[in-house]
Amino acid sequence: MTQILHHLRGQFSHLIVPAGLVAVLLLICAFRSPQLFSAVGAAGAILVSAPLILAAMAITPIAMAGRGGVDLSIGPAIGFINVTIVTWLTSWGFESPVAVFVFAIVVGCIWQILLASMIVFVRVSPIIVSLAGFMILSGVNLVILPRPGGLAPDWLSDWGYGTELFSPVLFVLIAAFVLWFLFQRTAMFQHIRLMGADEKTAYTVGININVVRFAAHLSAGVLTGLAAVCLTGLIGSGDPSQGNTLTLQAITALVLGGTSLAGGRGGVVGSILGAIAMYLIFVVLSSFDFGAISGFMTQMSYGLILVLSLLLTLVATRPKPAAV
Amino acid sequence: MDMQRQNPLTAIMSSDHKGIFLGGALLVILFSAGAFLVEGFASSNNIRSILLLAAFLGLAALGQTMVALVGGLDLSIPFVIGASNILLAYLFGTGIPAVFCILIIAVMGLGIGLLNAVLSYRLQGQALIVTLGVGFAVVGAAQIFTTLGSQYSGTVFSEVPKWFATIASINGKTLGLPIPPVVIIWALISGLVVFATNRMRRGREIYAIGGNRTAAARLRISEFRVWLLTYGVSGLMASITGMLLLGFSGGGFAGVGDPYLFTTVAAVVVGGTSLLGGSGGYGATVIGVLVLQVLTSLLVGLGLNYAAQQTVFGLLILPMVAIYARTPHIRMQI
Numbered sequence: 001m002t003q004i005l006h007h008l009r010g011q012f013s014h015l016i017v018p019a020g021l022v023a024v025l026l027l028i029c030a031f032r033s034p035q036l037f038s039a040v041g042a043a044g045a046i047l048v049s050a051p052l053i054l055a056a057m058a059i060t061p062i063a064m065a066g067r068g069g070v071d072l073s074i075g076p077a078i079g080f081i082n083v084t085i086v087t088w089l090t091s092w093g094f095e096s097p098v099a100v101f102v103f104a105i106v107v108g109c110i111w112q113i114l115l116a117s118m119i120v121f122v123r124v125s126p127i128i129v130s131l132a133g134f135m136i137l138s139g140v141n142l143v144i145l146p147r148p149g150g151l152a153p154d155w156l157s158d159w160g161y162g163t164e165l166f167s168p169v170l171f172v173l174i175a176a177f178v179l180w181f182l183f184q185r186t187a188m189f190q191h192i193r194l195m196g197a198d199e200k201t202a203y204t205v206g207i208n209i210n211v212v213r214f215a216a217h218l219s220a221g222v223l224t225g226l227a228a229v230c231l232t233g234l235i236g237s238g239d240p241s242q243g244n245t246l247t248l249q250a251i252t253a254l255v256l257g258g259t260s261l262a263g264g265r266g267g268v269v270g271s272i273l274g275a276i277a278m279y280l281i282f283v284v285l286s287s288f289d290f291g292a293i294s295g296f297m298t299q300m301s302y303g304l305i306l307v308l309s310l311l312l313t314l315v316a317t318r319p320k321p322a323a324v
Numbered sequence: 325m326d327m328q329r330q331n332p333l334t335a336i337m338s339s340d341h342k343g344i345f346l347g348g349a350l351l352v353i354l355f356s357a358g359a360f361l362v363e364g365f366a367s368s369n370n371i372r373s374i375l376l377l378a379a380f381l382g383l384a385a386l387g388q389t390m391v392a393l394v395g396g397l398d399l400s401i402p403f404v405i406g407a408s409n410i411l412l413a414y415l416f417g418t419g420i421p422a423v424f425c426i427l428i429i430a431v432m433g434l435g436i437g438l439l440n441a442v443l444s445y446r447l448q449g450q451a452l453i454v455t456l457g458v459g460f461a462v463v464g465a466a467q468i469f470t471t472l473g474s475q476y477s478g479t480v481f482s483e484v485p486k487w488f489a490t491i492a493s494i495n496g497k498t499l500g501l502p503i504p505p506v507v508i509i510w511a512l513i514s515g516l517v518v519f520a521t522n523r524m525r526r527g528r529e530i531y532a533i534g535g536n537r538t539a540a541a542r543l544r545i546s547e548f549r550v551w552l553l554t555y556g557v558s559g560l561m562a563s564i565t566g567m568l569l570l571g572f573s574g575g576g577f578a579g580v581g582d583p584y585l586f587t588t589v590a591a592v593v594v595g596g597t598s599l600l601g602g603s604g605g606y607g608a609t610v611i612g613v614l615v616l617q618v619l620t621s622l623l624v625g626l627g628l629n630y631a632a633q634q635t636v637f638g639l640l641i642l643p644m645v646a647i648y649a650r651t652p653h654i655r656m657q658i
Binding site: 068070118122123124125127128129131132133134135136137138139140141142143146199200203209248251252255260261262293296297298299300301302303304305306307310311314 | 450458462463465471593600635637642645651652653
């Protein structure tokens with residue numbers, strides 16, 4: 001029994017800090033902005049936070065796969081899918097939900113395969129590949145759509161009202177969670193963790209690390225596509241630069257969630273909690289009347305909480321001498 | 325490895341300085357292309373503006389190079405630049421003597437750098453995020469501080485002393501020469517840094533830590549002290565860049581640092597410093613900075629906008645890195 005508890009603690013120790021943070025923030029929200037707990041408030045919260053939640057989920061497997069891989073290009077990649085949905089896809093006449101979802105997921109996967117190929121075959125370090133990807137795509141997005149505009153397909157724009165709790169956005173999120181938990185049960189997922197924790201060991205025990213790295217990126221690609229669809233539903237149009245801000249936010253959420261950028265440790269539940277915490281920080285801060293400085297307050301709080309949570313995670317997960 | 329066929333080309337490609345050779349060649353090619361394709365490209369005015377913008381990027385990328393040499397990255401640079409920029413504008417408006425204002429900001433920049441060092445040393449492997457978090461906090465705090473009691477949010481207007489503005493203005497003159505003083509300052513600092521990192525003990529310690537920290541520890545090199553040095557330099561240089569940019573533009577704006585988030589990394593990488601630590605140096609970064617600025621000027625001359633420039637930058641990074649900073653195959657790492 002104690003062994004099971006010990007095992008569970010080892011599995012979930014990285015979740016202590018983000019779960020505590022979310023609990024504290026929810027408590028503050030209960031006093032400061034109780035409307036969050038009404039059906040309409042919750043529906044709005046889900047709608048607004050969905051792109052960030054999915055983006056933070058998307059970069060999790062890549063960070064877990066190690067080599068200091070953090071996908072800086074996630075934001076522009078989401079932006080790219082967003083602007084191509086409203087410009088190319090609508091002009092080609094493919095506006096059905098199936099077409100949009102398939103397009104978004106396929107483009108997300110193709111992008112991630114390109115990144116993974118550069119990392120695996122050209123052997124450039126992941127951070128440089130994703131940095132170059134950030135610059136390339138954020139430029140390309142502005143070329144495709146120089147300023148915010150265009151219209152999302154009608155069914156997708158309707159998501160943006162966000163008045164119903166059981167909205168399509170919620171179902172997309174649930175679908176993403178279910179897909180992830182199925183993926184987590186596969187051997188491939190364990191291989192990603194092992195490779196992230198110690199790539200040399202993974203290679204020596206005969207795991208095909210190249211295939212594993214591609215798998216990590218592919219799972220990220222699927223989630224990137226879903227994030228892009230949710231973002232398009234949220235803003236109802238195309239925006240070439242909206243996605244770029246998602247990069248830093250998603251990385252913040254990832255780290256708040258306790259996933260180590262050194263690889264091997266962490267999980268998608270943490271990233272989800274991290275993204276929710278970031279949204280709640282925003283809600284709590286907007287409940288105070290800071291006037292002109294509210295944007296700066298949010299930025300400063302993200303920074304401080306990021307550093308503090310890193311320090312806390314360090315204390316909470318400090319490797320202890322093995323008990324057994 | 326290629327002992328049998330040691331022709332000059334392979335000798336260059338296998339040397340430690342191939343980044344400098346390749347960057348230099350690229351620089352010459354880009355410049356010739358510019359002179360050929362764009363009218364007025366090789367004019368003294370254009371060269372002066374390239375050098376001026378290169379000086380800002382070069383000063384900002386100095387810290388990034390130092391940090392990259394020990395295998396880290398400092399993402400707080402753009403935020404420290406922005407914070408120094410508006411805080412200096414704010415201080416100039418308070419009536420404190422200008423020299424003190426500048427000193428205060430420089431000390432602040434150094435302090436932020438040292439804070440980054442302490443935090444990222446404690447949190448090994450998370451330097452990227454630590455510096456990002458510190459950067460967010462710093463620029464947020466600076467904006468709150470300058471916005472309180474002012475109706476403009478994010479921008480600060482004040483009188484910049486004339487002598488300070490001349491240092492970084494395009495028409496500035498150094499001892500009668502038509503070169504902006506900031507370019508000369510950059511050249512002097514570059515020389516100093518290249519000397520210090522190649523010839524002085526402290527400089528060599530940076531390479532020792534970046535190359536193999538276990539071996540460096542055996543040589544009784546204090547890793548913590550190297551961390552303090554590199555991140556301290558990075559914070560200081562970022563704040564100096566932010567202050568000089570105030571002299572250049574005349575108005576304080578926190579977003580002024582934003583382009584430097586990725587361009588400093590790009591300059592380091594294009595120059596040939598490996599982000600894994602241990603190889604490269606500031607001389608390489610200077611070449612990288614010049615390549616990026618000449619390329620920017622060429623692209624602007626060809627009528628490409630900022631978006632297209634970014635794409636070209638991104639496309640340039642990958643082949644450059646693929647040429648000189650490939651990670652060894654996993655078979656070789658075991």
